[in-house]
Amino acid sequence: MVDIATRVWNHKWKIDPIVRSLIDTDFYKLLMCQSVFRNKPDTRVTFSLINRSTEVPLARLIDEGELREQLDHIRSLSLSRGESTWLRGNTFYGKRQMFRPDFMEWFEDLRLPPYNLERNGDQYELTFEGAWPEVMLWEIPALAVLMELRSRAVLNDMGRFELQVLYARAMTRVWQKIESLREIEGLSIADFGTRRRHSFLWQDWCVQAMQEGLGSAFTGTSNCKIAMTRELEAIGTNAHELPMVYAALAEDDAALARAPYDVLSDWHEEHEGNLRIVLPDTYGTKGFLDRAPDWLAGWTGVRVDSGDPAEAARIAIDWWRARGEDPKAKRVIFSDGLDVDRIRALHAEFSGEVQVSFGWGTLLTNDFRDLVPGDALAPFSLVCKAVSANGRPTVKLSDNPNKAMGPQDEIERYKRVFGVGHQDALSVVV
Template identity: 80%
Template structure:
């Protein structure tokens, strides 16, 4: 097992680059990339970094030269033969050859496109523009780089013993969480923590700890590189990016209202089983389900990713019941801002009523709260989102208005079209 504290003390990024591979990313990005490659390959998209935690002034913590070195390193990466063999030959979600030969030929030749970096008011403005299938693959590595560079900046002044104690305390903290989770019957939980992890080495350690501590209750990791190396399942389906871009491309209000369902129709053409998971909250869960076509009710389950998670699950249960489906046969995946107490609460509330699973993210792979002065390693809310498609702005409304994004006039239009009324704002922790 890697001695993380010693590795950090001796950090040289050319030995430990933050992003080691093009598959050091979340599995859902690769699934979505193939879908985009098939359906919208010529769409031009802009992605932009958005720091929701304005008090964390990244440009004052992270050296610009070091950030550029890391980003340039990512642009030099390409798939190795072993990575390509794993993607082409492995079984994912019970399906062999998940990735088509045409997509793999394209991916094997890919180098990520250029980036644009500026500093403004203590923050980095980092943007990526180009063909959607290429640009979308910047999201996860860009977030991972900035999160780890921030960690490295805080750790840089620590001595060898201080680092040993810090990581020992963090390991103890996680192991105590695992001990609590171990008591939950029929638990199913996965690592969703790539994008805002403390570091690659730490995420890898967390996955190993979960695997040993939880056994079969640990169902896999979203990180493809770790999944390949540790021989665990790669976990993930789809994200808000797809409906946000499809909606931005809509020419009329009618096309806009239909866009989220067009996304899932295209997805259904490629995937079945546990990959048919609905993410309903991009423009409001309640309205999405009310307007949903009948074919969608037959999907395997739903992922709850904003708003009050219990409310979202109850809404889904009522929808299935109203459409003549048995909720006990449906899967509900909770994935928003989870930590052990919330997992315990949701597990108790919904076990036996639906099939319950958890995607545990930032507070699995980056919970150093209380371990350094002034909470210098506390996780913060950093995202990288598609902000424009073919020159038209994207919009996200969410079930939590604090997660909404887009120009004011467009947000108002989307609220009108999707009939989104009053929403309860919730604090965005991570």
């Protein structure tokens, strides 16, 4: 096992690439990329970095030259033979050859397209523009680079023993969480922590700790590179990006109202079983489910990613019952802002009513709260989102208005089209 503190001390953070593989990304990104490659390959999309935690001055903490070095290194990466073999031949979600030959041939030749980086005060403006299948693969590595460079900046002036103690305390914290989770009978939990991790090595350590500490209750990781290396299940389905771009392409209000279901219709043709998971909150969970076609109720489950998680789960349970489905045969995956207390509470409330799963992200792979002076390693909310498609702005409403994004006039239009009324604003931690 890598001695992370010693690695931090010895390297003193020269180039030391943060992202060393194109599959150091989330599994759902590759599934979505294949879908986009098949259905919308010529769509032009712009992704942009958005720091919701403006109190974290990324441009003052992170040297622009170092950031460019890391991003340039990512542009030099291509799939290795072993990575290609794993993607082509491994079984994912019980399916052999999840990735089609034409997609794999394209992916094996891919180099990520150029980026645009500018400094604006204490923040960076980082954007990626181009064909949707190419630029979408920048999202996860870009976030990983910014998060880890911030960690490196804070750790740079710490001494050898200080680093050893810091990581010992952080490891103890993770293990205490695992010990608490061990007490939950029937727990099903996966690592979803790639995008806002402390570092790659730390995510890998956390995954190994979960493997040892939770056994079969730990179902896998969203990180493809770690899944391959540690011989784990790669976990993930789809994300808000798909309906956001499909909606932006809609020619009128009627097409806009259909867009979220058009996404899932395309997905339905490609996937089955546990990959048929609905993410209903992009434009409001209740309205989305109320208007959903009956065939969608036959899908395996839903993922809850914003708003009050218990309320969203109740809405889904009521929807299944109203459509003649048995909630006990359905899965609810909670994935927003999770930590041990919330995991325990949600499992206690819904176990027995539905099949409960958890995708545990930032507070698994980046919980260094209160471990350094000034809480300078506390996790913060950094995202990289599609902001336009074919020149039209994208919009996300969410079940939490504090997570909404897009031009205000378009947000109001989307609220009208999707019948979104009052929403309770909740704090956004990550």
